[in-house]
Amino acid sequence: xxxxxxxxxxxxxxxxxxxxxxxxxxxxxxxxxxxxxxxxxxxxxxxxxxxxxxxxxxxxxxxxxxxxxxxxxxxxxxxxxxxxxxxxxxxxxxxxxxxxxxxxxxxxxxxxxxxxxxxxxxxxxxxxxxxxxxxxxxxxxxxxxxxxxxxxxxxxxxxxxxxxxxxxxxxxxxxxxxxxxxxxxxxxxxxxxxxxxxxxxxxxxxxxxxxxxxxxxxxxxxxxxxxxxxxxxxxxxxxxxxxxxxxxxxxxxxxxxxxxxxxxxxxxxxxxxxxxxxxxxxxxxxxxxxxxxxxxxxxxxxxxxxxxxxxxxxxxxxxxxxxxxxxxxxxxxxxxxxxx
Numbered sequence: 001x002x003x004x005x006x007x008x009x010x011x012x013x014x015x016x017x018x019x020x021x022x023x024x025x026x027x028x029x030x031x032x033x034x035x036x037x038x039x040x041x042x043x044x045x046x047x048x049x050x051x052x053x054x055x056x057x058x059x060x061x062x063x064x065x066x067x068x069x070x071x072x073x074x075x076x077x078x079x080x081x082x083x084x085x086x087x088x089x090x091x092x093x094x095x096x097x098x099x100x101x102x103x104x105x106x107x108x109x110x111x112x113x114x115x116x117x118x119x120x121x122x123x124x125x126x127x128x129x130x131x132x133x134x135x136x137x138x139x140x141x142x143x144x145x146x147x148x149x150x151x152x153x154x155x156x157x158x159x160x161x162x163x164x165x166x167x168x169x170x171x172x173x174x175x176x177x178x179x180x181x182x183x184x185x186x187x188x189x190x191x192x193x194x195x196x197x198x199x200x201x202x203x204x205x206x207x208x209x210x211x212x213x214x215x216x217x218x219x220x221x222x223x224x225x226x227x228x229x230x231x232x233x234x235x236x237x238x239x240x241x242x243x244x245x246x247x248x249x250x251x252x253x254x255x256x257x258x259x260x261x262x263x264x265x266x267x268x269x270x271x272x273x274x275x276x277x278x279x280x281x282x283x284x285x286x287x288x289x290x291x292x293x294x295x296x297x298x299x300x301x302x303x304x305x306x307x308x309x310x311x312x313x314x315x316x317x318x319x320x321x322x323x324x325x326x327x328x329x330x331x332x333x334x335x336x337x338x339x340x
Contacts, residue, residue, distance in 0.1 A: 012089035012179060013059070014041070017189075019172030029167045034058070036160040040096065043153055043247075045088050047146050048139065052084075087127075087136040089177045090186065094126035095147060096157060096175060097188045099197045120148040134185060151202060152247040155296045158199045165195040207245060207291045207298060211306075214240025215314045217282045219256065223270055233258035234305075239282075239316055243289065250289060250298050259287065259303035266308040275311075282316055284309045 016033060018025045038056055045054050123144050130136055147153065164170050174189040190198065216236035225231050238257050243250040251257065261267060263285075269275040285308050291301040 012085045012177060012185075013182075014089065014092065015174075015176040015178065017174040017176065018170060019174065019189075019192075020169050021171060022169070026167055026169060029163055029170065032163045033160050036156040036163070037096075040153055040156050040160075041088070041092050043150065043156075044092050044095065044147055047150070048088055048091070048143055049084065054088075083135045083137050086130075086134055086179060086185065087139060090127060090130045090134075090136060091123065091139065091144075091147060093175055093177045093186045093188070094123045095153065096160070097190070097198070098122050098200075099194075120144050123148065130186070134179075150246055151293065151296050154200050154202050158202070161195045161198045165192065202296055204292050204294045207250070207293050208288070209243065209245070209250070210288045212240075212243060212287055212289065213284070213309075214238055214287070215282055215284050215316060216257075216259070216305075217280065217316060218277060221270075221277045221281075222261070223277075231260060233260055235259075245293065245298075248293060248296055248298060250291075250301070251303070257303055259305055261305050263305055263308045281312055282314055283311045284314055 014037065016037065018030065018033075041056060042054070045052070120141075124141070127136070127139055127144075131138075164173050170192060172189055172191050173195075174187065176184060177186040179185055216238055219235040219237060222232045222234050235256065235258050238251055238255050239253055242252045266275070285305045287306055288304045289301065290304070292299045
């Protein structure tokens with residue numbers, strides 16, 4: 001019987017050597033660190049080459065070793081050079097092994113700015129040094145800046161080192177980048193007492209996204225506002241495209257939300273009793289979202305309706321609800337409402 005062999009070309013491998021004193025490592029530690037590393041690789045590849053597709057394979061460790069070996073391969077080889085994958089690998093290892101030396105700033109509001117600038121300089125230096133020895137592609141500064149300021153990447157890197165730090169069996173960790181010939185391109189070993197220095201501060205930052213379009217099914221409109229203060233928020237259910245910032249969910253389809261009506265023409269219709277409300281009313285709107293990104297989450301979110309484009313002209317179909325009859329069969333209940 002004939003056999004077929006899949007040959008993987010133009011790739012790099014990243015090895016994570018878990019430093020343990022015994023011949024075993026905790027499964028949770030290995031699984032979490034491996035997941036974080038895979039996501040870091042994918043995200044950096046997406047930033048550098050958004051139109052390309054890559055696969056990541058997990059290789060068996062060598063006998064007697066304690067390595068997590070990830071092989072990163074481009075799906076479509078057309079136009080790909082080994083320099084492309086090595087460029088990604090170099091940036092991944094440079095990012096993972098950046099040490100925040102600004103300890104005096106750890107609890108200050110400007111930490112992220114200081115850290116991101118230093119991180120970008122460090123990554124640029126790493127890539128220049130790598131270019132002196134290997135054929136790698138030029139990485140634009142704006143791409144490096146996007147990597148440095150990516151909150152999701154920072155969260156995953158922090159999680160990687162926090163997981164290692166919390167495992168009392170781990171005494172050190174080494175990451176190694178190798179090329180197709182299994183030659184070492186980059187390696188770094190970090191002792192356990194140094195792990196905390198690789199955990200970056202994720203600062204708070206203001207968030208604003210304007211002119212988003214969607215549909216709101218009203219839950220509780222407000223027909224009369226108080227004269228002072230911020231006002232009483234309306235409440236409704238949002239239907240539309242999910243809103244994200246650096247993979248942080250800001251507003252999701254089907255989510256209940258509070259919001260403030262700022263369409264003066266629409267409010268005049270309420271005041272003049274030209275607009276009344278009934279159960280199931282919906283409106284297509286243009287709105288802004290403000291808030292703060294804290295610790296990788298949206299906080300103090302405020303939603304402001306700038307314009308009501310139409311009223312009760314969209315049809316929303318709610319998700320099918322299934323209940324059980326007395327004989328155990330399914331009884332599906334369908335209600336109105338889905339965005340056209």
